[in-house]
Amino acid sequence: MPGVMAALREWQHDEAPMQLHSGDIGWNYRFGTAATAEVTRAWSRDGRIVAVGMLDSPTLVRLAAAPDVSRDADLARRLVEDLSRPERGVLPEGAVSVEAPQGLLLHDLLTEEGWDVDEPWTPLFRDLTDPVEDAGVRIREMGLEQAQDFADVLRSAFNSTRPTAAYLHELSAGPFSADARCLGVCDEQGACVAVVTVWSAGPGRPGLVEPMGVHADHRGRGYGRAITLAGAAALREMGSSSVRVCTPSANVGGVATYKAAGFVAQPEVADRIRKV
Incomplete structure (x- = not known):
């Protein structure tokens, strides 16, 4: 968890799109350390965390990614696979949702896979x-x-x-x-x-x-x-x-x-x- 939090802090900057924030995971600590770790997912490459997800509910995962991999095709394909296959341990079968920062290649691939768009949210700054x-x-x-x-x-x-x-x-x-x-x-x-x-x-x-x-x-x-x-x-x-x-x-x-x-x-x- 310290590595996850450090990555999320590093990825926050004023020009970045709205995405999972270290405070989102910090707020989840109201349920305790074990419960927070249980709903957190991290994707790594060569020992470096490049994406983080938090299950806000059993059927909704909120994501963030390192700025330099936002259009990385290999990461986007891996995320789609992990989000689409219940055996990967991210989302279950049936109706599910993904919150991901705008600009990720992931959005393009989800569209190709037939994922729809939900109700709008308003980011404020x-x-x-x-x-x-x-x-x-x-x-x-x-x-x-x-x-x-x-x-x-x-x-x-x-x-x-x-x-x-x-x-x-x-x-x-x-x-x-x-x-x-x-x-x-x-x-x-x-x-x-x-x-x-x-x-x-x-x-x-x-x-x-x-x-x-x-x-x-x-x-x-x-x-x-x-x-x-x-x-x-x-x-x-x-x-x-x-x-x-x-x-x-x-x-x-x-x-x-x-x-x-x-x-x-x-x-x-x-x-x-x-x-x-």
Whole structure:
């Protein structure tokens, strides 16, 4: 895993397309080291990692590749074989999806193999050269004593029962916790109403928002913009050159929130899907 994370950090740069980020794997550490290793795949050539995948679900793999092999025919063919054959241990039979950065030769070969295009997503980007404007609200770092507050906001924001207080405990105990900042917005009564986790890929490289959420009872009050600004400011302090995020284009409110926080929408992207 240290080698995988080092490769993913190295491949992040401001001109690169949206792709699997070291923070995506860092966020997966909320399920523990063994679970994260189990869903991670790496392709190597001559001892060097050239592509990395993470199973976001049993039927969806998210990919990244070294910039110098984006049009490498041998790697593209190998990826197609491994993604298409269940016995290779990447994706099962039936309907599956692949998220891969734009520009990979892999996309051309998947099209030839009959893979379709799924619903569009919107990547968003904010340059961090200049200081980030003040969020205008009370921001606090979410430590272990705020683990339940952190989970409660995420449960409400994403209408999910999955987030638990163990998330922050596992993240803080993980080997890459120093890459992350978990922040919260408090209302006038001191209640946590919005949270964000941001991930650094190292100085001079783009950071990632993963995840950001506002409690359902407190939407429409600017807390999403505020917590996003706070996350961007934290990444700038950590040396990040920019910050990026990707959200479904159908999530109109989410796209608007990021734009309000100074993010610029990039051309839409889409997963590749193999239907039954």
